[in-house]
Structure formats: C-alpha cells, structure tokens
Amino acid sequence: MKAKQESQINHQEVNDLLENDMLLRKRRIRRGKINSAVRYAILIAVGILMLYPLVWLIGASFKTNAEIFTSIGFMPKEFDFSGYIRGWKTSTEYTFATYFANTFKIVIPKVILTVISTTVTAYGFARFKFKGKKLLFSILIATLLLPNVVLRIPQYLMYREFNWLDSYKPLVVPAAFAVDAFFVFMMIQFMKGLPKDLEEAAVIDGCNSFQVLWYILIPMLKPAMISVALFQFMWTMNDFLGPLIYISSVKKYPVSIALKMSMDASTLVQWNQTLAMSVIVLIPSLVVFFIAQKHFVDGISTTGMKG
Amino acid sequence: MKLKKYEGYFYILPWLVGLLVFTAYPFIASFVLSFTDYNLQSSPNFIALGNYKKMFETELFKTSIKTTFIYVFVTVPLKLTFALFIAYILNFKLKAVNFFRTAYYLPSILGGSVAIAVLWRFLFADSGLINIIIGVFGADPISWLGNPKYAIFTISLLRVWQFGSPMVIFLAALKNIPESLYEAARIDGAPKTSIFFRITLPLITPIVFFNFIMQLVQAFQEFNGPYIITGGGPLRSTYLFPLYIYDNAFKYFRMGYGSALAWFLFIIIMIFTMITFKSEKYWVHYDGGDE
Numbered sequence A: 001m002k003a004k005q006e007s008q009i010n011h012q013e014v015n016d017l018l019e020n021d022m023l024l025r026k027r028r029i030r031r032g033k034i035n036s037a038v039r040y041a042i043l044i045a046v047g048i049l050m051l052y053p054l055v056w057l058i059g060a061s062f063k064t065n066a067e068i069f070t071s072i073g074f075m076p077k078e079f080d081f082s083g084y085i086r087g088w089k090t091s092t093e094y095t096f097a098t099y100f101a102n103t104f105k106i107v108i109p110k111v112i113l114t115v116i117s118t119t120v121t122a123y124g125f126a127r128f129k130f131k132g133k134k135l136l137f138s139i140l141i142a143t144l145l146l147p148n149v150v151l152r153i154p155q156y157l158m159y160r161e162f163n164w165l166d167s168y169k170p171l172v173v174p175a176a177f178a179v180d181a182f183f184v185f186m187m188i189q190f191m192k193g194l195p196k197d198l199e200e201a202a203v204i205d206g207c208n209s210f211q212v213l214w215y216i217l218i219p220m221l222k223p224a225m226i227s228v229a230l231f232q233f234m235w236t237m238n239d240f241l242g243p244l245i246y247i248s249s250v251k252k253y254p255v256s257i258a259l260k261m262s263m264d265a266s267t268l269v270q271w272n273q274t275l276a277m278s279v280i281v282l283i284p285s286l287v288v289f290f291i292a293q294k295h296f297v298d299g300i301s302t303t304g305m306k307g
Numbered sequence B: 001m002k003l004k005k006y007e008g009y010f011y012i013l014p015w016l017v018g019l020l021v022f023t024a025y026p027f028i029a030s031f032v033l034s035f036t037d038y039n040l041q042s043s044p045n046f047i048a049l050g051n052y053k054k055m056f057e058t059e060l061f062k063t064s065i066k067t068t069f070i071y072v073f074v075t076v077p078l079k080l081t082f083a084l085f086i087a088y089i090l091n092f093k094l095k096a097v098n099f100f101r102t103a104y105y106l107p108s109i110l111g112g113s114v115a116i117a118v119l120w121r122f123l124f125a126d127s128g129l130i131n132i133i134i135g136v137f138g139a140d141p142i143s144w145l146g147n148p149k150y151a152i153f154t155i156s157l158l159r160v161w162q163f164g165s166p167m168v169i170f171l172a173a174l175k176n177i178p179e180s181l182y183e184a185a186r187i188d189g190a191p192k193t194s195i196f197f198r199i200t201l202p203l204i205t206p207i208v209f210f211n212f213i214m215q216l217v218q219a220f221q222e223f224n225g226p227y228i229i230t231g232g233g234p235l236r237s238t239y240l241f242p243l244y245i246y247d248n249a250f251k252y253f254r255m256g257y258g259s260a261l262a263w264f265l266f267i268i269i270m271i272f273t274m275i276t277f278k279s280e281k282y283w284v285h286y287d288g289g290d291e
Helices: A002-060 A082-089 A096-127 A133-145 A152-161 A169-177 A181-192 A197-204 A209-238 A241-246 A255-265 A268-303 B004-033 B050-057 B059-090 B097-110 B114-123 B129-136 B148-160 B164-175 B179-187 B192-220 B224-229 B241-251 B255-283
Strands: none
Touching: A002 A268, A002 B059, A002 B097, A002 B114, A082 A096, A082 A268, A096 A133, A096 A169, A096 A181, A096 A209, A096 A255, A096 B004, A133 A181, A133 B004, A152 A169, A152 A241, A152 B004, A152 B241, A152 B255, A169 A241, A169 B004, A181 A209, A197 A209, A209 A255, A209 A268, A241 A255, A241 B241, A255 A268, A255 B114, A268 B097, A268 B114, B004 B255, B050 B059, B050 B255, B059 B097, B059 B148, B059 B164, B059 B192, B059 B241, B097 B114, B097 B164, B114 B129, B114 B148, B114 B224, B148 B224, B164 B192, B179 B192, B192 B255, B224 B241, B241 B255
C-alpha cells in the first residue's frame, strides 16, 4: 500500500519534472530566437553604418553638384558623368593617368622587393642557428613597436645626401632591405608552422640551403607571400605622408597627393569631380580586396597585424 | 661545412643592413639632432636642451599635446570596445558571419586612403550627408568640422569607423576559446554577462593587450586624418602632434626642433607602452596563469 503511494508520488514528480523541462526548453528556444534576432538587427544596423558612406560615395560621384547636397539617397536622379570627365583631366597639366602610372611605379617594385626581402630574412631567422640570433630577433620585435615618427627627419636628411629627393627611391629602396618588421615577423610565424621533414630529406639528397628555400619552402609559403603582397599593396596605395615629404614636382605625384590637391583646388562648384576621383582612386584597392579578401582576413587573424 | 655556421647571417643580411641604415642610424641621428639648431641652411650648433626648453614655452606645443591626448583617449577605447563588442556578436554561430566580417573589415583596409578622408570631409560638411540626415529628424545642422568643439571628435570617428582590424583579431581569439569552458558555465546556470566577464574576457586579455598597444602607437602618430580633412583647424582644434612635427620639420625645415618634438612624442609613446606592459600582470591572463 505504502509502496504504491510512493511510486505514484514518484510518478507525479517525474511528470512534473518532465513538463518543467519541456517548458524550460521551449523558453530557451524562444529566448534563443529573440537573441539571434537582436544580434542580426545589431549586425545589420552596424553594417549599414559601415558601408553606407562608401555606397553613398559611389552614387554621389554620378550626381550633379546641386544634388550632392540635397539628397540622402545614393541613386542619382540621372547619371552625370561630367565629374569623372573633368576630374580625370584635373586642373593641372597632367591627367589622372599620369598620377596612376606614378603610383604603380612606386607600388609594383615596392611590393616585389618586400616579398623577396621579407621571405629571405624570415628564412634566415626561422631555419638557421647562429650566434646572436636571440638578440637580433628581439631587435626585430622592438622595431615592430618603434614609432616611425622618430626616424623621419634623419631619413629625409640622409636621402637628401644621396640625392634621392623628388624621386621614388626613398619610397621604394628601403623595401629591398625588409624594413617592415611586421612582414618579417608574419613570415617567420608562418614558416615555424611548416613541417621540416621535406627540407631535411632535401638536404640529405644534397640540396643546398638556397635550393631548399626555392624548391621546397617557397611553394608552401605562397599563402603568406600573397598576404604580404596584398597588405603592402594596400598600404602603399594609401601612403600619403611618404610622397608628401619626398615628392615635390607635380608630374611625379602619385594619386594620393593628386587627390588631395584636387580637393584643395575645388570650389563648391566642382565637388563631384573630387568625389568621382575618390571613387577612381579606391577602385584598384576595392578590386584587390574583393578578389583576395580571404587572404586579408587570414593574414590579419593569424599574426595579428594592423590593417 | 664551416660555411654552414654563417649561412643564417647570409639570409638575414639584407634586413641587417636595412636595420642599420634605415632604422638604427636615423634613430640615433634624430636624438643627436634634437640637441642642435639645425635648419638646413647653416651647419648645426649644439644648443643642449634648448629645443626642449623652447617647446615647453610654446603655446602651440601645449595645445597640440592636449589635443593629441584627447584624440588618443577617445579613439582607442571606443575603437577597441566596439571591435570587441562586434567580434563577440559575430562569434555566435550566425549565418552570413563571413559576409558581415568582410563588410566590417572593408573600411579598415580602405580607411588609410586619402579618398576616405575626402569622403569624410563631404559627409560631415555643413551641408553634407550627415546634416541632411539629422535634418530629416528635425535636428538643426551641426558644424561637425567647423566648430572647434566637435572637429576633433569627427576626426576620431573616422578612425573608430575602422574598428575592423582589431575586430578580426578579437574574433580569431574568441574562436580559440574551447567550447567546453562555456558549457560548464552554462550547466551551472551562469548568466551571459558573467560568462563574458569571468570566462571570455580573461581568456582573451593577451589579445586585448596586444590590440591596445598597437592602436595606441598608431593613434599617437595620426597624421592623414586631420591633415587632409581639417588641416589642423579650426582654430588648431585638430592640430595633432604629428602635424606640429611635420610643419616644423618639412615646412619650416627646423630639423633640430623637429627632432626634439619627435623624441618627445617617442618618449610619451614609450611611457604609455611601458605602463601597459607593467600593468600586464594585473589584468592579462596567459594560459595556466594565476588561476
């Protein structure tokens, strides 16, 4: 009799518990849904804040000057290409074609030199033992944090002595000497993550260290080398202070300086020209970013680089 | 065989030369120059601490330093908080995370461009898009770049808008936290906020620390934003310290004074980096730390 009662109570309890559990689970699912709705709402709102200025820029570049300052929407009432045509011509005797050519005269050699010099340096640090390596590596890390601002004046005076002013040499030549510690560090980290067995086998087969680098390591290093090339491309495209200090003749200006000049020269009447040229200046970077966005995000997340 | 011992040096040689010529020499030279009155025209004279004394007597130096501190201590915390917050949300298993991550990252990668600074000047112009938008809500237009009170914050906002790169780093760190740690806390019924502050945040403090230092060093050297958008104005309200250095060194060619200013900024950056490193033990938890 007693036992029966007990089992009934137990049964009741178990039932209650189950029901309770069901309720809890339902509530959790509902709360989960609300939570993810809130999260999406935040992400979308922030996304709009992040991207609308860029979208607006593209739209505004096709607007007439009057429309730029009156409408919120990004779609122009009619497409007006005059900003592009007049902006491209610029108020100087050169067109943006010259300025783009100048930019690429800096960017292309700089990217190539950076990739080569950082790969070679990283190879030395990651794969060889030598006296003072620890100290040199600490110096490398210290230069990561060294603010450039403190080097700029003597560098200028030095390039002046070399007769390098108003040429692209001050902007390009240092890249051949792996001066961007970030990239060296990134390559070292990447190389340390690669297995060494293939290299050891190659050495046994009689490869010298350069052959090991060329035939074994470089094919595996490709993703890291691409990341270095991409970041250096972006930074050099965007570089403003370097050319501002070193380039003084208009015909040698890269686009970053040309754009600033066009902005300073434009009165209220010509603002769509400046906006149109801003779009043009961003196009190479945008194209590269969308083709290679995976490399950017991977590069930055694995090594914690600045962007 | 003997060569093998030196092979490593052979490969790091370009870097070593670069270090000596483009980094070490300029570093020492600017220190030496900072005690001279070198101005390109005449040969430098040693004036001891003259430049350093002069700067503390210059009104512009003081306002510039003050502006720089305001700028740094508004920009860096805002940018990092935002980056962490968004990374935290992106870390929930949501659809389209990759899309959002790319969208948020885009401004950081383009942000250094002159084109973006130009865009900023248009967006925040007196009759620019931002004022048109707030006008729709019935607010009076604000002189974002014309009013000395607001201009520095408008510049700061440009850099906060580029929270993408610290965000990507935070996100990678958050993904590394093992799920099992969260599960244990959830079974114990810990609320979300305490999970965040007691588990998530302590585990990623090394990354917070790294991001903080990188952003700090960058912010103290901000040049493009104020130079292009406001030119340091109005009324010098956005005249950040690197602009002051630039004007002295490359506009007036006061190389000695400019070097002293650069060293002053360098020392400030070093002090803040040191403080952060020293305080590390109080707030940064490395794996298997003091738990």
